[in-house]
Amino acid sequence: MTAHVTRADADADDLDVEEALALVNEVPGRTPGRTPGARTPAPHDRSPGADRPGAEGHPHTTVWTDARALAARAPRHGTVGRTGYLTPVDLPLASALGLTLAAPLTALTDLPSFDTSAMDGWAVSGPGPWTVREEGVLAGHAEHPSLTDGEAVRIATGARIPPDTTAVLRSEHGRTDDSGRLHVTAATRPPHTVSHGQDIRPRGQECRSGDQLLPVGTPVSPPVLGMAAAAGYDTLSVVPRPRADVFVLGDELLNEGLPHDGLIRDALGPLLPPWLRALGAEVTTVRRVGDDEQALYEAITASDAHVVVTTGGTAAGPVDHVHPVLRRIGAELLVDGVAVRPGHPMLLARTRENQHLVGLPGNPLAAVSGLLTLAEPLLRTLAARPAPEPYTLPLRGAVQGHPHDTRLVPVSVRGGRALPLLYNGPAMLRGIAAADALAVVPPGGAQPGQEAELLDLPWASGGIGVCFT
Numbered sequence: 001m002t003a004h005v006t007r008a009d010a011d012a013d014d015l016d017v018e019e020a021l022a023l024v025n026e027v028p029g030r031t032p033g034r035t036p037g038a039r040t041p042a043p044h045d046r047s048p049g050a051d052r053p054g055a056e057g058h059p060h061t062t063v064w065t066d067a068r069a070l071a072a073r074a075p076r077h078g079t080v081g082r083t084g085y086l087t088p089v090d091l092p093l094a095s096a097l098g099l100t101l102a103a104p105l106t107a108l109t110d111l112p113s114f115d116t117s118a119m120d121g122w123a124v125s126g127p128g129p130w131t132v133r134e135e136g137v138l139a140g141h142a143e144h145p146s147l148t149d150g151e152a153v154r155i156a157t158g159a160r161i162p163p164d165t166t167a168v169l170r171s172e173h174g175r176t177d178d179s180g181r182l183h184v185t186a187a188t189r190p191p192h193t194v195s196h197g198q199d200i201r202p203r204g205q206e207c208r209s210g211d212q213l214l215p216v217g218t219p220v221s222p223p224v225l226g227m228a229a230a231a232g233y234d235t236l237s238v239v240p241r242p243r244a245d246v247f248v249l250g251d252e253l254l255n256e257g258l259p260h261d262g263l264i265r266d267a268l269g270p271l272l273p274p275w276l277r278a279l280g281a282e283v284t285t286v287r288r289v290g291d292d293e294q295a296l297y298e299a300i301t302a303s304d305a306h307v308v309v310t311t312g313g314t315a316a317g318p319v320d321h322v323h324p325v326l327r328r329i330g331a332e333l334l335v336d337g338v339a340v341r342p343g344h345p346m347l348l349a350r351t352r353e354n355q356h357l358v359g360l361p362g363n364p365l366a367a368v369s370g371l372l373t374l375a376e377p378l379l380r381t382l383a384a385r386p387a388p389e390p391y392t393l394p395l396r397g398a399v400q401g402h403p404h405d406t407r408l409v410p411v412s413v414r415g416g417r418a419l420p421l422l423y424n425g426p427a428m429l430r431g432i433a434a435a436d437a438l439a440v441v442p443p444g445g446a447q448p449g450q451e452a453e454l455l456d457l458p459w460a461s462g463g464i465g466v467c468f469t
C-alpha cells in the first residue's frame, strides 16, 4: 500500500474497500487521495499513442451511440426475420436459467390449486367452541371428510381445507379445555373471534388456469423458475444462447508464466469467455490463432457460431489480418471503426447469413470497449434479452475528454457517485479490474458532479454465480 485515501475524501464506511480503490485512484508520486482531475493527465493520456491522429480522420468511423444501435439491429436481417432472435427451443427448467422466455408463461393450473390452510392450527366449522377430530390433516394428504358445524380438525400450513370449513384458527390463537373442546383465546383481534375465511388461501387466489403470468421476453431468473414449476411447467420455451467462437490473434502471446523476450501474457483468452457468457453467449470455441492470414481465414470460414469474436489485428499494422480476411470472405462491414476511446479500431461485419463477426482491438481495455459497444447489443438481440435500463450518476471527479470521441472510463460506484479510476489506458486492465461500471464520457470531457451514463459490469450487482451461469 503506497498511499491512503483520507476518511474525509471517502464517503467510505469500509476502509478495506477504500484502500483497494486507492490502488487504482492514484498515480505514483501524486498527492494521496486526490481524485483524478481535468488538469491531471492520466497515464493513458501521457502514453506515446496519446498524440496520434484521432478516429475523426478515419473515413468510416461510426458515432458510439449509432454503433451500439447498429449492432443491436444487425441480426434483424435475412432469414431470422424482424425480431432478430434465434429460433426458440424447449428446455427443462434448470437449463432455462438466464435465457429469455420465447412464449408467454401461462398458468397451467389454478394457484393455489385447492383451498389451502395458510397457517398451522385447526380447520373449524361454524362458531366455537369446537369438538376436535382425532386425526389431523397434513400437507399432501388426500381430501379430508367434510366438517360438520361445531367440528374442528388439526391442520398444517399448506394442507387441503376439508369441505365446509369456515376458517382456520392459528395454533397460537386456540386452546383446548379439559374435556378436549377447542376455544378461541383472547389473543385474536378482535379478542375471541375468528372471522369467516380467515387464514384460508382460496383456490385461484394467485391465478386461474390460463392466466398470463409473464410476457415473452422475460429473463428466466430463479423466481421465474419457481413460478413456472408452481404453475405446472416441466419445460420452458426459451431463446437459446447464441454460440460464440473466440479467436485470439497474436504470435506474441503466452498462455502461462512471466513475459519474456518481447512475449506477453494473453489477457483476453481468460477475460472474454466468461464475460461473453455473462452477456448471454454460449462460448463454443476459444482458440489462439497466429498472425497468419490463411489460418484466420480458415478459422472464420470453418466456424458455425452465430458470433465470431476476434481479438487483435484490427488496425493497419503489418500483421493485422482481420480486414484483408473479411474482404476475402466477401463480408459486409457494418461498423468499421467507432468514435470511442479506447477501442476505436473495433469493427462489426456480417460474414454470412446469420453469422456476425466482432473484431475487438488487441489492447485489452480497447477489447472490453468493443465488447460492450458491439458484442453486447448484438448478443442481446440474438438472445432476445431486454436492453439494460440506462442510468446516470454524478461523477466524483473530472474526466478529461477526447476532442471528438466518446470515452469509456472505469469507475467505482461509492455513495451514489462514480469515482473515475486511473490506469484507464487502452493497454491497461488495472482500472477496470477494480471498477463497478464504465462511465460514458462525452467528447470534451466531464466536470465533477456532472451526470454520466454508466454501463454496468455484469458481476458488479448480481454476483458471479448469478451472471455467469
Ligand SMILES: Nc1nc2c(c(=O)[nH]1)N[C@H]1C(S)=C(S)[C@@H](COP(=O)(O)OP(=O)(O)OC[C@H]3O[C@@H](n4cnc5c(N)ncnc54)[C@H](O)[C@@H]3O)O[C@H]1N2
Pocket (backbone or CB within 6 Å): 052, 248, 249, 250, 252, 253, 264, 265, 266, 267, 268, 269, 311, 312, 313, 314, 315, 316, 317, 320, 342, 343, 344, 345, 360, 361, 362, 363, 364, 366, 426
Ligand atoms: N498507425 C496506427 N497504429 C495504431 C492505431 C492507429 O490508429 N494507427 N490504433 C491503435 C489502437 S487505438 C489500437 S487499440 C491498436 C489496435 O490494434 P490491433 O487490434 O491491430 O491489435 P494488435 O496490434 O494485434 O495488438 C495491439 C496491442 O495489444 C496487445 N494484445 C493483443 N492481443 C492481446 C491479448 N490477447 N492479450 C494481451 N495483449 C494483447 C498486443 O501485443 C499489442 O500491444 O492499434 C494501435 N495502433
Ligand code: MOO
Pocket (backbone or CB within 6 Å): 340, 341, 342, 343, 344, 345, 361, 363, 365, 366, 367, 426, 427
Ligand atoms: O485507444 Mo485504442 O482505441 O487503444 O483502443
